[in-house]
Amino acid sequence: MKVLYLTKYTSAGASSRMRSFQYFPYLENSDLKISVSTFFNDRYLETLYNGNKNSMLILKAYLKRFFVLFTVFRYDRVVIEYEIFPYFPAWIEKFLSKLGIKYIVDYDDAIFHNYDLNANKWIKKLLGNKIDQVMKFSSVVVAGNQYLAKRAKIAGAKKIIIIPTVIDLKEYKTKRDYESKKFRIGWIGSPSTYKYVENIKKGLTAFANQRDAEIVIVGAFTQHKSEPPFVFVPWQKHTETQWIRSFDVGLMPLDDTPWSRGKCSFKLIQYMAAGIPVIASPVGMNKEVVTERNGFLANSSEEWYNSLSEYAENVSLRKKHGVEGRKIVEKKYALQVTAEAWKQLLMNNGNI
Incomplete structure (x- = not known):
């Protein structure tokens, strides 16, 4: 055929x-x-x-x-x-x-x-x-x-x-070591979707500076230059999963608009496939993908801050949510x- x-x-x-x-x-x-x-x-x-x-x-x-x-x-x-x-x-x-x-x-x-x-x-x-x-x-x-x-x-x-x-499970190795010298917050996407990160950038910067954390942005490289606590790297197919696996937590902020409600939460699925816990805006499909088993939903600046703090302070929670996230992907999103x-x-x- x-x-x-x-x-x-x-x-x-x-x-x-x-x-x-x-x-x-x-x-x-x-x-x-x-x-x-x-x-x-x-x-x-x-x-x-x-x-x-x-x-x-x-x-x-x-x-x-x-x-x-x-x-x-x-x-x-x-x-x-x-x-x-x-x-x-x-x-x-x-x-x-x-x-x-x-x-x-x-x-x-x-x-x-x-x-x-x-x-x-x-x-x-x-x-x-x-x-x-x-x-x-x-x-x-x-x-x-x-x-x-x-x-x-x-x-x-x-x-x-x-x-x-x-995602293709064969391309995603899971995170093994959840201990990290420096807490790494990660996001992956295209230059056009980086605007959602900018909506919470002020709070992210404040958190990172207080906790000596870094924020790695994969995919918006053409428009931005690295400046602590932000690190911008170009998207490349052969390094994509390596960067994701290096995150301690993966983010998917969105604004609550008709366009955002139609998104397929692919960033979350990528993070989860690599065994990374997630924090996301409670918009559209995000509410289906993120459960208490694998991450947090955050709507306000306070909720984003508290969720990040939970993961920064609790290595065992990061591992628990990461492992559960991978199981969810294996069952539904592979x-x-x-x-x-x-x-x-x-x-x-x-x-x-």
């Missing part, structure tokens, strides 16, 4: 890497022949992470995707990440549906809010229900969490399956668990 994946990014883009590319070896072992066509290339991602946008690269992306659409009839399945053309009506998705192309569409973010909550009134007016239409015309919507699944249901999606964003759901979905012999 031949499957075409229309992803937004190459494997260098976190969403495409975790929602699509990491599954390919498993799917191909199930007699599925995978072809992939990305929308944006690596060069576009490099300019984006440096705070720029290249209009020529964007134009080339649209042209490339347009010509790829002429090949969809060669495949038994078509999987679309988010949408076919960003900031363009759902005409193509509707057309494919009318032609009998039973496409599957996958979401790990509330990208519908790019349109229905856009500050530009014309985008909001013309494209406000664009993603609802993409969901409606699809044969299956794969949602990363309940918030996204609820939107698909409201949109009138025919079938909805929840598959969280997960590629080795969810790959089977994707395989069954794609091999369902047209009954979708």
